[in-house]
Amino acid sequence: xxxxxxxxxxxxxxxxxxxxxxxxxxxxxxxxxxxxxxxxxxxxxxxxxxxxxxxxxxxxxxxxxxxxxxxxxxxxxxxxxxxxxxxxxxxxxxxxxxxxxxxxxxxxxxxxxxxxxxxxxxxxxxxxxxxxxxxxxxxxxxxxxxxxxxxxxxxxxxxxxxxxxxxxxxxxxxxxxxxxxxxxxxxxxxxxxxxxxxxxxxxxxxxxxxxxxxxxxxxxxxxxxxxxxxxxxxxxxxxxxxxxxxxxxxxxxxxxxxxxxxxxxxxxxxxxxxxxxxxxxxxxxxxxxxxxxxxxxxxxxxxxxxxxxxxxxxxxxxxxxxxxxxxxxxxxxxxxxxxxxxxxxxxxxxxxxxxxxxxxxxxxxxxxxxxxxxxxxxxxxxxxxxxxxxxxxxxxxxxxxxxxxxxxxxxxxxxxxxxxxxxxxxxxxxxxxxxxxxxxxxxxxxxxxxxxxxxxxxxxxxxxxxxxxxxxxxxxxxxxx
Numbered sequence: 001x002x003x004x005x006x007x008x009x010x011x012x013x014x015x016x017x018x019x020x021x022x023x024x025x026x027x028x029x030x031x032x033x034x035x036x037x038x039x040x041x042x043x044x045x046x047x048x049x050x051x052x053x054x055x056x057x058x059x060x061x062x063x064x065x066x067x068x069x070x071x072x073x074x075x076x077x078x079x080x081x082x083x084x085x086x087x088x089x090x091x092x093x094x095x096x097x098x099x100x101x102x103x104x105x106x107x108x109x110x111x112x113x114x115x116x117x118x119x120x121x122x123x124x125x126x127x128x129x130x131x132x133x134x135x136x137x138x139x140x141x142x143x144x145x146x147x148x149x150x151x152x153x154x155x156x157x158x159x160x161x162x163x164x165x166x167x168x169x170x171x172x173x174x175x176x177x178x179x180x181x182x183x184x185x186x187x188x189x190x191x192x193x194x195x196x197x198x199x200x201x202x203x204x205x206x207x208x209x210x211x212x213x214x215x216x217x218x219x220x221x222x223x224x225x226x227x228x229x230x231x232x233x234x235x236x237x238x239x240x241x242x243x244x245x246x247x248x249x250x251x252x253x254x255x256x257x258x259x260x261x262x263x264x265x266x267x268x269x270x271x272x273x274x275x276x277x278x279x280x281x282x283x284x285x286x287x288x289x290x291x292x293x294x295x296x297x298x299x300x301x302x303x304x305x306x307x308x309x310x311x312x313x314x315x316x317x318x319x320x321x322x323x324x325x326x327x328x329x330x331x332x333x334x335x336x337x338x339x340x341x342x343x344x345x346x347x348x349x350x351x352x353x354x355x356x357x358x359x360x361x362x363x364x365x366x367x368x369x370x371x372x373x374x375x376x377x378x379x380x381x382x383x384x385x386x387x388x389x390x391x392x393x394x395x396x397x398x399x400x401x402x403x404x405x406x407x408x409x410x411x412x413x414x415x416x417x418x419x420x421x422x423x424x425x426x427x428x429x430x431x432x433x434x435x436x437x438x439x440x441x442x443x444x445x446x447x448x449x450x451x452x453x454x455x456x457x458x459x460x461x462x463x464x465x466x467x468x469x470x471x472x473x474x475x476x477x478x479x480x481x
Contacts (some may be wrong), residue, residue, distance in 0.1 A: 099131045100137055101155055109153050113231040120144070121229070121236075125151070126467060131285075135199060135309075140239060143228060148239035150225070152202075159200050194333055199309040206230035208308040209237065210279055215274045221263055222270075223290055223304045240304045242288030249284060249424045256301065261376065261427020262434075263303035268418050269318070269438035278312040279305065280410050284419045284424070310408040317438075322411070323441025329366060334359040345405040361398050368419075368431045376422035376429060 005010050106127075110118040117406035119125065124142040131138045136154040142147045198204055212224040225238035236364050245264075248256050264287065272278045279286075288304035328337045347358075365384060368374035387395045404412055422429060435442045 100132050104129050105156060106137075106139070106153055109233055113234045122149075122151075136233075137458040141236075143236065147228070149228060150237050150239045152235040152237070154200070154202065154233035155224065159197075162402045182297065198311075202230055202232065202235045202309075205307075205309045205457060206235060206309045210306070211275050211277060212271070212279075218293065219302075221302050222267055223302055225304070225306070230464040234297060240288055240290065240306070242290040242304050245284035245287040245289070245421070245425075246324065248289055249421075252289075252425070256289060257425045257427045258429070260287070260303065261422050261425045261429045263301070264418060264425075264427075265429050265431055265434045266438075267303060267305060268414070269434045270360050272312075272314045273438045273440070276313065276315045276317065277308075278314055278318070278411065278414060279308060280310040280311065280312050280414050281307055282414055282421060284421055312414070314411075319408070320441035323435070323439040323443075326366060326369060326435070326439070327444065329359060329362050330370060332359065337362070341402075344408075346403055346408075347401075348403050351401050353398065357394065357398055361395050368429070369435055370431060370432075373428055373430050376419065376427055378423050378426070391443065 021113055022387050083410050106129075110364060114121060121144055122141045123146065126140045128139075129137040130140045130150070137145065137160040139151045139153065141149050141151050206227045209224060210227050213226045216222045216224050225240050227235065229236035243252070243256070245260060248260050252260070264282070267279070268282070286305065286307045288306070289301045290304045292300055292302045321340060325337055325340050328340070334355040338347070338353070338358050341358065342349075348354060364387065367380075368376065388399050390396050
């Protein structure tokens with residue numbers, strides 16, 4: 001591949017070939033059945049060929065097409081097994097790799113951003129990329145101070161490519177719908193478009209990663225590499241080895257799966273509480289299992305977290321409404337849950353629902369929080385997807401009447417994506433422990449504390465100290481981001 005395909009007409013032609021190819025294979029399949037092959041065998045062959053073409057095109061184009069493929073990949077576990085089987089290998093490949101851009105292009109970007117003497121920054125620089133993603137690729141190198149580093153180089157024209165791809169993909173979103181039965185992919189594409197400018201901005205990514213690296217610097221469970229250098233299209237961070245989560249999903253031991261799942265859930269809920277930021281790209285390629293520090297009592301692994309290009313800014317952590325509604329649902333308080341959902345806009349003003357029916361809709365989804373330890377499986381998430389997707393089911397009819405407020409859209413997607421990864425892992429996780437430790441409002445005393453804080457009037461000196469403290473915080477990366 002000579003370069004990232006940037007011309008809209010070239011990329012559009014490749015993407016437009018996808019639905020045509022799907023239609024062509026359907027005709028091929030009909031011919032095979034007329035020729036005597038069973039529908040089941042033909043169906044498997046058709047899915048295999050479709051998967052191969054879909055992810056070959058998405059991988060080659062990188063940009064928004066590959067970003068869309070990565071976003072879909074975490075929902076793989078919700079697919080029925082007869083559909084998921086042919087897609088699984090292609091999805092895993094997409095999570096970890098894509099065709100590299102030419103060496104000359106990499107050098108041109110480094111010369112433009114670091115100067116003609118860019119090699120002086122490094123003692124060593126590997127020309128072959130260690131990983132390639134949707135908007136950039138990573139090279140392994142040795143920084144001038146001797147530290148091993150990851151050098152992230154953005155593809156030239158990545159912004160234009162992202163917008164072009166997602167515009168084109170949105171035009172035939174309905175054709176892509178069968179990839180995830182019961183899921184409307186158009187809002188997913190719209191949300192990806194809204195996040196493009198942030199993900200292209202390596203300064204924002206640098207600030208978000210630095211904030212996490214500072215907060216988790218001494219953490220026994222989570223490791224975030226430090227940022228050593230940032231310019232417009234180049235980001236240099238500490239290198240981390242470890243086992244990619246995609247490999248743990250494919251071949252990990254039960255201990256590794258359970259530990260990875262527990263730490264993934266811990267990071268999902270503790271990150272916003274500790275940094276005011278939600279890591280919003282939880283596909284397996286962004287996580288590593290690392291050997292834990294010597295002397296740790298809580299298992300032999302810690303979680304390495306990569307890629308902070310997409311974050312949701314939550315200064316107060318996750319909204320306490322989530323914790324309150326989850327706790328009240330578990331306690332069977334149908335009326336209170338319904339009132340809270342109405343107040344937050346999950347139920348529109350012109351719609352009236354039965355509170356008990358809403359409770360019945362929610363309870364199976366939150367089953368992992370009802371027990372001390374829950375084993376996430378593909379069968380469980382498939383049953384949830386089937387329950388909501390079946391047009392004949394009460395859950396489907398009720399779900400169509402619920403609304404997702406814009407402020408919850410990214411939180412919702414990240415949570416669902418993380419659950420998808422937990423199901424791919426088949427991990428047994430003590431989710432309730434993480435909710436009690438990190439989710440505001442989940443414990444009843446959280447609500448009491450909030451009420452007390454609302455009624456307390458600070459002394460004049462305390463108000464001054466608070467104002468001065470707020471002013472000081474604006475110098476922190478998270479605030480500037």
